[in-house]
Amino acid sequence: MKKRVAVLAGDGIGKEVTNAATAVLDAIGRRFHHEFEWVHGLLGGDALDQAGHPIPEETIRKCEESDAILLGAIGGPKWDHYPKELRPEKGLLQLRKHFELSVNLRPVQAYKTLLSSSPLKEEVAEGVDLVFVRELTGGLYFGEPSFHTDEEAVDTLVYKREEIERVVRFAFELAKLRKKKVSSVDKANVLESSRLWRKIVEEIAAEFPDVEYEHMLVDSTSMKLITSPASFDVIVTENMFGDILSDEASVICGSLGMLPSASLRADGFGLYEPVHGSAPDIAGQNKANPLGAILSGAMMLRTAFGMNQEADAIEEAVKKVLEAGFGTGEFKTQGGKVLTTTEMTEKVINEIECELVSDHILAAYQ
Ligand SMILES: NC(=O)C1=CN([C@@H]2O[C@H](COP(=O)(O)OP(=O)(O)OC[C@H]3O[C@@H](n4cnc5c(N)ncnc54)[C@H](O)[C@@H]3O)[C@@H](O)[C@H]2O)C=CC1
Ligand SMILES: CC(C)CC(=O)C(=O)O
Numbered sequence: 001m002k003k004r005v006a007v008l009a010g011d012g013i014g015k016e017v018t019n020a021a022t023a024v025l026d027a028i029g030r031r032f033h034h035e036f037e038w039v040h041g042l043l044g045g046d047a048l049d050q051a052g053h054p055i056p057e058e059t060i061r062k063c064e065e066s067d068a069i070l071l072g073a074i075g076g077p078k079w080d081h082y083p084k085e086l087r088p089e090k091g092l093l094q095l096r097k098h099f100e101l102s103v104n105l106r107p108v109q110a111y112k113t114l115l116s117s118s119p120l121k122e123e124v125a126e127g128v129d130l131v132f133v134r135e136l137t138g139g140l141y142f143g144e145p146s147f148h149t150d151e152e153a154v155d156t157l158v159y160k161r162e163e164i165e166r167v168v169r170f171a172f173e174l175a176k177l178r179k180k181k182v183s184s185v186d187k188a189n190v191l192e193s194s195r196l197w198r199k200i201v202e203e204i205a206a207e208f209p210d211v212e213y214e215h216m217l218v219d220s221t222s223m224k225l226i227t228s229p230a231s232f233d234v235i236v237t238e239n240m241f242g243d244i245l246s247d248e249a250s251v252i253c254g255s256l257g258m259l260p261s262a263s264l265r266a267d268g269f270g271l272y273e274p275v276h277g278s279a280p281d282i283a284g285q286n287k288a289n290p291l292g293a294i295l296s297g298a299m300m301l302r303t304a305f306g307m308n309q310e311a312d313a314i315e316e317a318v319k320k321v322l323e324a325g326f327g328t329g330e331f332k333t334q335g336g337k338v339l340t341t342t343e344m345t346e347k348v349i350n351e352i353e354c355e356l357v358s359d360h361i362l363a364a365y366q
């Protein structure tokens, strides 16, 4: 099956981890007889430098003509002084808005072999398997007016009923397929938008009597994510809270570099990217953990193309490499082996190709 994927590598480690993801997906293509056509486009600071805009028209067109979007990361100090409309981050926000990618899934899983790398006690991190369902195209990141002068600064937080309904319903549907628990996170003791959010959660919860739900305030949620992360199943929340809490939760499994994500439109079209940013502190050093990007590739296979077996193959390969004690430099590996980005990518590809050999052997004796 041939699939066309727009690849927007972006800035900093975005390029390194996206190369890793496409190399792994090519290995999957060889094993399962799929062809991926990679259509490269500019986004972020790189686009600003080369085309004068953080999201050129041509990039939008390439994405429109593709079956899915694979993204690295954007931004960096080089572009921080640009006016807000030209900042790399604005390019990413416009992309999300243009494609109406309103539901952002960020799964967090504790890998047994990485428990010792978690800043949490092993018994606290163990068994964590939760997913953030984050609203992605509303709230503070998009509200107008938004400006600052030397004397004042304004950001606007607006949520429309339908924006809340869409993401909350998605969270309940997802919980039905998992452990049947939704934690809705807001700041309803202070914010009007959170009060509407809470009301809508109650309405939608009534449609899902078999799903348990709770309302939680964002401040105490940030504490509970650290003290009892395994108590969560599906966490649904608005744009900024989801952004912050998911970075916090990433360290449960030892590194921000491990977390993948999918950003989905109502019809299933999606963008797949690791949760982390462009990491200017390690960019260009072949140090970045590529697993968040590689696992985002697995999410793409499963969600965009219905390639479940292929997605499983990537996730299994990642698990095996971690179980063998390999990790990238940011892990506090205890006696494990530290790999570069390219070495880690090769290890994952080797696992996939090793299975290819055994598939061939099995086929010969069928
Ligand atoms: N989706 C995106 O493209 C995002 C872009 N950004 C942008 O990235 C830039 C840097 O932001 P930061 O706050 O530093 O966040 P960051 O996520 O880039 O980095 C935070 C810390 O985590 C480490 N880290 C991140 N990804 C890693 C990986 N794959 N392997 C190993 N270590 C990793 C970095 O080295 C750094 O110490 C900013 O310009 C920001 O706007 C930030 C978040 C998301
Ligand atoms: C870079 C921003 C636009 C958003 C962000 O940090 C994220 O979506 O994780």
Ligand SMILES: [Mg+2]
Pocket (backbone or CB within 6 Å): 243, 244, 247, 275
């Ligand atoms: Mg973020």
